[in-house]
Amino acid sequence: MVCPFDRAQALEQRQRDQAIAVALAGPRPSGPSLTHCLDCDKEIPAARRALGGMTRCVLCQSIFEREVRR
Template sequence: MATGWAKEGAVQEQIDATVKDAIERARSQLPQGPGLERCEECDAGIPQARREAVPGVRLCIACQEAHDQEQGHASGYNRRGSKDSQLR
């Protein structure tokens, strides 16, 4: 495949780097330490099952969903899966 000035496999390397960065970003945002019994946003109780499933949980499900929606709009990662959009 003709790639012009780019070396062979450069597109795949960039895609792999984007995926690696997204994984590192997601892991860095995982809560750590003991979870809270009450939501730090609305003071609602956090169920024991959620505290066991999510280490370091700080928000109830409703507040976490609202937080995730806010974060999702600011994400700069390619969601289309197109190689062309990876190079922009």
């Protein structure tokens, strides 16, 4: 007999894997990054700019993504 906790854990893992797959399948920014944030005009850290296509600092990007989801 399968333990209900094991089944719940397996279900949670499947859902987590699906959510990660959906996030990775989404569009990724590309091209050159800006040196300063579009919203607050603070400098974007070099490590973030190295990812390519970055236009906002982490804080402003987080706020932007929260607003888009609404």
